[in-house]
Amino acid sequence: MTHTHTGACFCGAVEIEVSGAPEAMGYCHCESCRSWSAGPVNAFTLWKPENVKVTKGKSFLATFIKTPTSERQFCTKCGGHVMTGHPTFGLTDVYAATIPSVEFKPGVHVNYAETVLPMRDGLPKLKDFPAELGGSGIAVAE
Template sequence: MSNEKTYTGSCFCGAVQFTVTGKPEGMGYCHCDSCRSWSAGPVNAFTLWKPESVHITRGADNIGTYNKTENSFRKWCKTCGGHIFTEHPGMGVTDVYAASIPDFPYEAGIHVNYQETKLRMKDGLPKMKDFPKEMGGSGLTVAE
């Protein structure tokens, strides 16, 4: 039996429920136009998990999928429209929106796609122009 911590999350109405287990691969803020448009906010708080750490526990048949590109398969609840997570198969991670797992101790470590920001955040965290090299980006940082 694993002693890894499991956290429960859901869509806005609760029709879709899921768990995430263990520790995420990373946490931070994304400032790209796609995430901002999808989240209807100036920035998106992400938690990146290995796909095998994310389990749908209720409402799997109620999940809709949209992909503008092959990089991101965005998932939402067909009942309330609440956003749940985004699968990034090319990066081998699933982005579970931090706000959808309320008891998870979210702690951002990085900003990605900061060159596209609409909301400057002076928090001392690294501000990546796009993505770290390990995720296929340039690895370049920009000024806070």
């Protein structure tokens, strides 16, 4: 049985659905994610793109591309952040807060070398990204 979860932007004009299980969950500490999320860290859930569907308000979904690795999508009515496509990784990050019925079970911290909020939780801390996603795969201390 495939599990399906729904979520929405801040105003509800854009709704999404994710199905199956996420490929990974964790925290990103990079400057771009911190700036975009207006927080000291970003909680992510990564999905195969075919498991993420916009079910309402696609016309209100806009994309901002700062780098080729991140296609950030947001609602044009409220500015609420919805998801980020990562074409070079073959994954879509649906922000953990966007899909509240998904039980968030983080497994890793990425870009921890850039952290402004040290988190001593015993999870692996990577300098940048896992090697299989093009990063160094180098672990750093908590």
